Amino acid sequence: MNKTAWYEVFPEVWVATLETLYMVGVSFVLTVIGGILVGIILQITGPSGLWPQRLINGVLGVIVNLFRSLPFLILLIALIGVTRFIVGTAIGPTAAIVPLTIGAIPFFARIVESALREVPRGRVEAAEAMGATNIQIVRKVLLPEATTALVAGATLTLVLLVGYSAMAGVIGAGGLGDFALVYGYQRFNTPVLLVAVVVLIVMVQIMQSIGDTIIKRMAHRR
Incomplete structure (x- = not known):
């Protein structure tokens, strides 16, 4: 069997790239x-929070840690039934959005928790002294003060999702991971x-650069 030349697969690479951007983009927003x-x-x-609730915090913390500890490939397989129930199929880019989102939310949630915890306690106490409610403190103190850290965490999460999307190709989710598996690995076409690896690397570099630029501009404004 003749191998396909690397320059002959550009149409397929383009389609796979768009599928990856679709999967990553939608799951990133949801995440x-x-x-x-x-x-x-x-x-x-x-x-030390605004509304200490040991039971809620403990249960939610266990759930988050459970999903964070599962390798993504195992999570993909475990959520096939859930994915099929939500979108009607377990194959394709749209189906991949479900496990991508579920797998990334715990990761980003811990980043958010850490960023909010780093907000100086004095800012929160000042808002409390002025009679601000907990919701107002979260909206007008915690989130604005943690914006830079949240953007940095969101950038890390975006890069993580690109890697997850490549792994999702193993179960036929489409995108560059599926392209690399079908056109490259299975056909022994290095x-x-x-080509797929290079496109993924370029994609990650662009995303990271955009995130770093936004963070630098935010730092200068402060």
């Missing part, structure tokens, strides 16, 4: 929303496999 909500709850219900 940021879910991660911020879970992270806020973890922080405010902690022993040049084609390297």
Whole structure:
């Protein structure tokens, strides 16, 4: 069987790249929303939080740690039934969004919790002295003060999702991971496999650079 030359797969690479960007983009938005909500709850219900609740904090912490400890490939397989229930199929880019989001939310939630915890206690006490409610403190003190750390954490999470999306190709999720597996690994075509690797590396570098630029501009404004 003749091997496909690396330059002949550009149409397939383009489609796979768009699928990866779709998976990562949608799951990133959902992860940021879910991660911020879970992270806020973890922080405010902690022993030194605005609303200490040992039971809620303990149960939620165990759930977050459980999902963080599972290798993503195992999580992919374990969530096949859940994915099929939510989107109607366990194969394809849309189906991959479910495990990508569930796998990344615990990671980002811990980043959010840590960032909020680093906000100077004096700022919170000043807001409390002025009669601010817990919700107002979260919205107008904790989140604004932790913005730089949250952007840095979001950038790390975005890069993590790119890696997760490549692994999702193992179960037919599409994207560059699936392309590398089908056109490169299974056909013993190393040049084609390297094309997928290079595209992933470039994608990660661009995302990281954008995140670093945003962080630097935010730091200068402060």
